[in-house]
Amino acid sequence: QVQLQESGPGLVKPSETLSLTCSVSGASIASYYWSWIRQSPGKGLEWIGYIYYSGGSKSNPSLNSRVTMSIDTSKNQFSLSLTSVTTADTALYFCARSGGYNYHFDFWGQGSLVTVSS
Amino acid sequence: EIVLTQSPGTLSLSPGERATLSCRASQSVSDRYLAWYQQKPGQAPRLLIYDASRRATGIPDRFSGSGSGTDFTLTISRLEPEDFAVYYCQQYGSSSPYTFGQGTKLEIK
Numbered sequence: 001q002v003q004l005q006e007s008g009p010g011l012v013k014p015s016e017t018l019s020l021t022c023s024v025s026g027a028s029i030a031s032y033y034w035s036w037i038r039q040s041p042g043k044g045l046e047w048i049g050y051i052y053y054s055g056g057s058k059s060n061p062s063l064n065s066r067v068t069m070s071i072d073t074s075k076n077q078f079s080l081s082l083t084s085v086t087t088a089d090t091a092l093y094f095c096a097r098s099g100g101y102n103y104h105f106d107f108w109g110q111g112s113l114v115t116v117s118s
Numbered sequence: 119e120i121v122l123t124q125s126p127g128t129l130s131l132s133p134g135e136r137a138t139l140s141c142r143a144s145q146s147v148s149d150r151y152l153a154w155y156q157q158k159p160g161q162a163p164r165l166l167i168y169d170a171s172r173r174a175t176g177i178p179d180r181f182s183g184s185g186s187g188t189d190f191t192l193t194i195s196r197l198e199p200e201d202f203a204v205y206y207c208q209q210y211g212s213s214s215p216y217t218f219g220q221g222t223k224l225e226i227k
Contacts, residue, residue, distance in 0.1 A: 062215070094163075104169075
């Protein structure tokens with residue numbers, strides 16, 4: 001069974017960098033596309049970006065300049081960094097799998113709540 | 119960016135009834151690349167339908183999807199108690215960016 005698990009700090013200070021990792025089990029990270037999606041009361045579900053095994057990535061233009069993603073095939077993990085956070089970045093952050101470029105999300109992690117506050 | 123508008127915002131029905139949820143796109147969704155997800159409190163979204171009308175693995179056949187272009191529908195033929203949740207549509211035909219609807223809450227009447 002495919003499982004994804006987010007991990008990272010639950011509290012980040014304004015202007016600092018939010019960092020999360022998604023650990024994947026039951027599937028090879030080298031075979032799919034891997035996304036970050038967040039959910040907040042104000043903005044609903046928002047796709048942040050995806051990365052795939054070669055390290056290629058694409059992110060939402062609304063966040064483009066602040067997003068960096070990386071992938072570690074040896075650990076079957078991928079990561080998100082979001083710089084210069086504000087309170088608007090407070091959200092439940094999910095990682096999810098898709099089969100490729102124009103594919104739906106078939107497996108999701110349970111989510112990691114990140115609060116931006118001083 | 120493709121904006122998805124779901125209606126109604128809240129749908130109040132009884133178990134056994136038929137539910138019809140709508141998702142309208144601001145521009146055509148290419149190749150019917152539209153999915154529906156179900157989300158219950160404290161849980162991640164669960165894939166129900168992809169490519170507008172294909173049921174995901176393990177999804178009961180009371181769930182069906184239809185539509186193309188800018189108008190899509192999720193139908194639940196006979197509501198079971200476990201179907202009361204929030205439903206989201208999502209388009210993945212335009213990668214810049216992938217977008218979600220704002221959700222329809224299906225509540226027990």
